[in-house]
Structure formats: C-alpha cells, structure tokens
Amino acid sequence: MTALLEARGISRSYRLRRGILGGSVEVRAVDHVSLTIERGRTLGLVGESGCGKSTTGRLALGLEAPDSGEVRFDGAPMPSPNSAEWRRSRARMQMVFQDPLGALDRRLPIGAQVAEPLEIHGLDTTRVIPLLESVGLRRDHADRYPHELSGGQRQRAVLARALATDPAFLVCDEPISALDVSIQAQVMNLLTDIQAERGVGMLFISHDLRAVRQVSHRVAVMYLGRIVEEGEPDAVLHRPAHPYSRALVSAIPQPRRAGAKFAPRIVLQGDPPNPADRPSGCAFHPRCAFATEICRAVVPELAPRASDGRTVACHRADDDLPAEAWTKPLERVA
Amino acid sequence: MTAPLVSLRDLHVSFDGQPALRGIDLDLARGEALGLVGESGCGKSVTWLAALGLLPGKARITGSVTLDGQELLGAPTSTLERVRGGRVAMIFQDPASSLNPVHRVGTQITEALALHRGITGAAARAEAQRLLDLVGIPDAARRVDAYPHEFSGGQNQRVMIAMALAGDPEMLVADEPTTALDVTIQAQILELLRALRRERNMALVLISHDLGVVADSCERVAVMYAGRIVEEAPVQRLFDGPAHPYAQGLLGALPPLDGARRRLSAIPGGVPEPWAMPKGCAFAPRCPARMGACEAEMPGDIPVGPAHRAACLRVSPARQHAMQPA
Numbered sequence: 001m002t003a004l005l006e007a008r009g010i011s012r013s014y015r016l017r018r019g020i021l022g023g024s025v026e027v028r029a030v031d032h033v034s035l036t037i038e039r040g041r042t043l044g045l046v047g048e049s050g051c052g053k054s055t056t057g058r059l060a061l062g063l064e065a066p067d068s069g070e071v072r073f074d075g076a077p078m079p080s081p082n083s084a085e086w087r088r089s090r091a092r093m094q095m096v097f098q099d100p101l102g103a104l105d106r107r108l109p110i111g112a113q114v115a116e117p118l119e120i121h122g123l124d125t126t127r128v129i130p131l132l133e134s135v136g137l138r139r140d141h142a143d144r145y146p147h148e149l150s151g152g153q154r155q156r157a158v159l160a161r162a163l164a165t166d167p168a169f170l171v172c173d174e175p176i177s178a179l180d181v182s183i184q185a186q187v188m189n190l191l192t193d194i195q196a197e198r199g200v201g202m203l204f205i206s207h208d209l210r211a212v213r214q215v216s217h218r219v220a221v222m223y224l225g226r227i228v229e230e231g232e233p234d235a236v237l238h239r240p241a242h243p244y245s246r247a248l249v250s251a252i253p254q255p256r257r258a259g260a261k262f263a264p265r266i267v268l269q270g271d272p273p274n275p276a277d278r279p280s281g282c283a284f285h286p287r288c289a290f291a292t293e294i295c296r297a298v299v300p301e302l303a304p305r306a307s308d309g310r311t312v313a314c315h316r317a318d319d320d321l322p323a324e325a326w327t328k329p330l331e332r333v334a
Numbered sequence: 335m336t337a338p339l340v341s342l343r344d345l346h347v348s349f350d351g352q353p354a355l356r357g358i359d360l361d362l363a364r365g366e367a368l369g370l371v372g373e374s375g376c377g378k379s380v381t382w383l384a385a386l387g388l389l390p391g392k393a394r395i396t397g398s399v400t401l402d403g404q405e406l407l408g409a410p411t412s413t414l415e416r417v418r419g420g421r422v423a424m425i426f427q428d429p430a431s432s433l434n435p436v437h438r439v440g441t442q443i444t445e446a447l448a449l450h451r452g453i454t455g456a457a458a459r460a461e462a463q464r465l466l467d468l469v470g471i472p473d474a475a476r477r478v479d480a481y482p483h484e485f486s487g488g489q490n491q492r493v494m495i496a497m498a499l500a501g502d503p504e505m506l507v508a509d510e511p512t513t514a515l516d517v518t519i520q521a522q523i524l525e526l527l528r529a530l531r532r533e534r535n536m537a538l539v540l541i542s543h544d545l546g547v548v549a550d551s552c553e554r555v556a557v558m559y560a561g562r563i564v565e566e567a568p569v570q571r572l573f574d575g576p577a578h579p580y581a582q583g584l585l586g587a588l589p590p591l592d593g594a595r596r597r598l599s600a601i602p603g604g605v606p607e608p609w610a611m612p613k614g615c616a617f618a619p620r621c622p623a624r625m626g627a628c629e630a631e632m633p634g635d636i637p638v639g640p641a642h643r644a645a646c647l648r649v650s651p652a653r654q655h656a657m658q659p660a
Contacts, residue, residue, distance in 0.1 A: 048517065049516055150605075153604075180373035180374055180605075181373065181543060181544075181587050181588065182584060182601035183373075183604070185601070186602075188589065188600075192597075209591075210546075210589040211589055213589060213590075213591065213595070214589035234592075237592075248517060248518065250521075251518050251521035252517070252591065253520070253524065253547045253551075265521065265525070266521075267518075267525050268521070271488055
C-alpha cells in the first residue's frame with residue numbers, strides 16, 4: 001500500500017531583494033526534503049523559526065509547487081496549484097494555522113464558516129452541528145462570532161472547519177503555540193482523538209519538542225531548509241544523533257528533580273544563520289562543537305547511520321561524540 | 335529572617351470596575367529568583383506594572399507595595415522615577431518594540447546611564463560597551479553604534495538586558511523574556527540571566543506561562559489564577575507535590591518528555607471573565623475536587639508545609655507530600 005503523502009527531494013527557493021538598490025539573492029527555504037506520512041499517523045516537524053518548516057507544510061499541501069522534486073498524494077502526483085483538479089483535491093487535505101483569530105472571518109458566525117467548505121464542495125450542510133459537537137463545541141456556538149469565543153474554542157472552530165470535508169490529510173502549523181498551557185492540552189488531546197476516529201494523516205509542525213512527542217509517531221528535525229535527523233520520537237528525544245538535535249533537546253527547560261543527574265545544558269553560541277547566507281558544507285558547522293574539515297566543505301546526506309540505522313545527516317554520525325565537548329566555549333558567530 | 339526587599343500586601347487592581355487583581359500578598363528577598371506563572375489574563379504582568387506605577391490612569395489600585403520599607407503606591411513621581419530603571423528594572427517579551435528603532439542602541443543605553451548613574455560622554459560610551467560585552471554581544475565596540483534592526487531577536491533581548499543593567503538594579507522583573515525567542519536562543523538568555531544574578535546578587539522576578547522556564551531558573555514559584563495567588567512554594571516542592579488543583583492541572587497538562595505517553599489531563603473549560611467572577615473560589619467551576627463550600631466563599635491561604643501555601647479548602651496542612659501530580 002502506498003503512503004498517504006510522499007515528498008521526494010523537494011526544494012523551494014525564493015528571490016529576496018537586498019536593500020533598495022541591491023540585487024536579489026536566492027534564499028533556499030526548503031532544500032532536498034523527503035518525507036513520508038502514513039494514513040492515521042502523525043509526522044512531527046521541529047525546528048527554529050526560518051528553518052523552512054512552514055514552507056515544507058505548504059509544499060506538502062500543494063499550496064505551492066516545489067522548484068524540483070515531487071509530492072505524491074495517495075499514489076498520484078499533486079495537481080498544479082489552481083487547476084480544477086487541484087481545487088477538487090482541496091477537500092481531501094486541510095490546514096490548521098497558529099492564530100485561530102486570524103484564520104477565522106470575524107464578520108461571519110462560526111456555523112456559517114464551518115458550512116462554507118461543505119457548500120464549496122457540494123456536500124451536505126446539515127453536518128455543521130455534528131461537526132461542532134465532534135470538536136467539543138456546543139450547538140449554540142454556531143451562531144456566535146469568533147470574538148465571542150475563547151482562544152481554545154476558536155481553535156476548535158478552525159478544526160471543525162478543516163474537518164468539514166472529511167479530509168485524509170491535515171497540516172497543523174504551530175496549532176497550539178498561541179494557546180495557554182491548559183488549552184494546549186485540550187487541543188492536543190482533540191487532535192489525538194480526531195486521528196483515532198477518522199484515521200487522518202497529519203503533519204504536525206512545531207518548535208515545541210514536548211508537544212511533538214505527545215502527538216507524533218515519527219519526528220523530523222529541520223535546520224536551515226534540510227532535514228538533519230528523523231526517527232521515532234523517543235529515540236530522537238532520548239538519544240538524539242545529530243549535534244543540532246542534541247542541542248535542541250538539551251535546551252528544553254524542565255524541572256530538575258532533586259538527586260537526578262543531568263547532562264550539562266548545551267548552550268549553542270550565536271543565532272541560527274541567515275538562510276540567505278548559508279554556510280558552506282553542513283549548515284550547522286559554525287555552531288557545532290564537533291565540526292571538522294569535511295563539515296565545512298561537504299553537505300552531509302540524510303542516510304541511515306551504521307550503528308543503529310537512525311536516519312541522520314551528519315559526517316560524524318558514527319563517531320563517539322562526547323558531551324563534554326559542548327562545554328568548551330565555542331567560536332562566537334556574529 | 336531579614337526584611338524582604340519588596341513586599342506586596344493585599345494588592346487590588348481594577349479597570350473600569352472590573353477586578354484584575356484580587357488581593358496579592360507576596361514577598362521577595364534580596365537576590366532571590368521568584369517565578370510567577372499562570373495563563374494569559376491571570377494578572378501576573380499587572381501585578382508588577384501596578385507595583386511600579388506603570389498602569390494607565392483609569393486603573394484603581396489599593397493595597398501596599400514597599401521597597402526596602404518605602405511605600406511605592408501613591409508615591410510622588412520623582413520617587414518612582416528613581417526606583418524605576420534604577421533600583422528595579424523591567425524587561426518585556428518583545429524586545430524589538432521596547433527599543434527605539436531610530437536610535438543607536440549605544441545612545442539608548444547611555445541615556446539610561448545618564449538618568450540613573452549620572453555618567454555621560456566618553457565614560458558613558460565605554461560603560462555601554464562594557465554592558466553590551468557583559469550580556470554577550472560579540473564585537474561590542476563596533477555594535478554599540480548599531481540600530482536595533484541590525485540585531486537578531488535574541489541579541490535585541492540582550493540589548494534590553496544591558497539597558498536594564500545600566501541603572502545597576504537590585505531587582506529585575508522579566509516579563510516573558512524568552513517567549514518570542516527560539517528554543518536555543520531561550521536557553522542562551524536564561525543562562526545569561528542566571529549568570530548575571532549570581533554575579534550581582536540581583537533579585538529576579540520571572541513572569542512566564544511556561545512552567546519549564548520557571549522551574550529551570552527560579553528558587554520559588556507563585557501560581558496565579560484569576561487575579562489571585564493560588565499556590566506558592568519552593569520550585570522543587572511545587573513540581574514534586576502541587577497542592578492546589580489548578581497547579582496540579584497545569585503540571586498534568588504539560589506533555590512529559592519520557593515514560594509512557596498518556597492522555598494529557600486538560601483542565602476543562604476556560605478562565606472566568608472578570609465581569610462574571612464566581613463568588614467563591616474562582617477555579618471551582620473547572621475544579622475536579624470542588625465541594626459545596628468552594629462556591630460559597632473565597633478560600634484563604636492554608637499552609638501546606640515549610641514556605642508552601644495554597645488557597646484551597648481541600649488542602650489540609652498535615653497532608654504535605656501526599657498528593658502527587660497525575
């Protein structure tokens with residue numbers, strides 16, 4: 001059986017003008033990314049701002065066509081944006097955004113907004129109330145306007161609208177980052193329930209490793225347009241292979257329980273590099289404690305490493321890299 | 335015990351008759367790091383804006399705020415201006431909008447130096463450079479002449495911290511200082527705050543919605559809900575045995591990093607609106623352990639253990655560590 005969604009070596013570049021008189025530079029937002037999402041499973045995509053995770057989501061949904069590479073949905077190539085076939089395919093894949101208030105029309109009651117995709121695709125509009133109830137909203141919420149709902153209720157309304165056409169694939173782009181902690185838990189539980197009931201495949205984009213572990217079956221770590229590591233959430237979180245994943249995991253703030261032993265916190269020096277000014281070789285090498293000559297020259301390929309088969313893009317994936325190396329002060333990157 | 339640096343007593347704030355703070359009692363010792371957690375709208379920022387006289391005129395404030403025994407509420411502007419930025423500094427979530435985009439960062443820091451320490455001219459410039467270097471801005475000598483837009487988000491927050499340090503404060507109030515930053519940059523800023531606090535014996539109030547951030551950086555934590563402190567405890571105690579059902583709920587809502595994946599114990603419903611505040615405990619409508627008495631009157635503080643109090647009728651003083659997070 002084919003995977004629900006498969007992206008093979010997709011890349012997307014944008015032209016960015018520098019200054020008022022300057023020429024334009026090419027920014028490679030997504031660079032040779034391959035990913036697979038199975039039916040009823042969630043792939044978590046983590047990384048810092050500007051690493052290309054949202055662009056990857058838009059490419060996976062077919063909202064944009066990749067410059068190179070291919071996205072296949074249900075075994076067939078993704079139709080080109082705005083074609084009739086593409087419009088029909090919208091019913092089968094949907095997106096949930098970070099800011100629910102921005103994603104809803106402030107002048108339309110919730111019920112009308114949930115009914116809209118049903119009207120567009122010629123489906124039964126009496127399903128609005130059951131849809132609202134399936135995401136934990138009440139019947140009377142249909143007549144309310146977005147500003148009359150709380151943040152959590154708005155995100156539920158967005159989810160009800162996304163689920164209206166019974167999609168097979170959902171891209172959730174930072175769906176919980178704008179919400180309070182207790183509401184985040186409600187939405188994560190809801191996403192898990194929806195998946196269990198409807199068997200949707202999900203791409204869950206987040207910078208929050210805790211949330212990604214909670215909802216995902218696999219996780220991919222992105223750095224500057226490329227996937228640097230992929231695997232089971234617990235494998236990646238507990239034994240991260242790529243030095244960047246190690247730093248990311250170590251940066252999760254958490255209570256330090258008395259008596260427990262902790263590896264020293266890895267504090268990366270410098271900021272994530274500018275995608276318009278990509279370092280040569282491995283893009284992470286200026287911030288990496290283990291970088292050698294080859295890392296500065298050659299881009300590492302994402303491949304299973306010899307020791308345990310973890311998919312990682314690092315020249316030193318099979319070397320024993322001591323944690324102490326991180327505590328040495330690194331060269332500062334301006 | 336020595337006298338606290340800052341003391342808040344029965345602090346009430348309301349906007350247009352709607353209560354925002356409903357009686358805050360809180361002490362902060364010299365050099366101590368206190369975390370203030372709670373969800374949006376619970377009043378954690380308003381508490382310190384009120385304490386420093388930074389709220390708009392329509393806010394009605396009652397109670398008492400003392401710094402080293404000196405009353406700040408209703409104090410003349412000249413007194414407050416010496417305190418703000420001098421003895422107490424504050425940094426905010428979004429550094430880019432706190433900095434003036436049309437002035438060089440060096441100029442903005444020297445302004446604070448002139449105001450609070452009377453340093454001007456070349457000495458001020460040298461001190462601004464030293465402060466930028468201290469907060470980890472590379473190549474400070476050159477960057478002192480840069481504009482905020484030439485810095486990244488994390489570096490702008492470092493500049494804000496440098497500016498806050500300009501008055502050599504005894505206390506820093508950091509309001510969600512890392513919320514707008516990436517995880518690895520957040521780690522850098524928290525590390526910087528920790529180091530500065532150690533070196534200067536500076537007290538820190540860290541306001542955050544992120545329990546992890548507070549656990550990581552603070553010694554004591556106060557949990558706020560609907561304008562009141564519902565639990566206060568040393569960080570370790572709160573994480574090992576939260577007493578208030580809201581604190582338990584917050585911890586249970588945090589996805590674990592290891593162990594079996596469990597369904598998150600989401601707190602049902604939402605925070606009550608200020609115009610529809612329940613008569614009794616504000617958390618009662620969402621509380622799994624609610625009793626009849628909870629809806630009748632607002633619970634007072636009940637001691638749970640050493641330096642540990644909770645405002646919940648269900649808490650019995652003897653129970654100590656009995657209740658564990660789900």
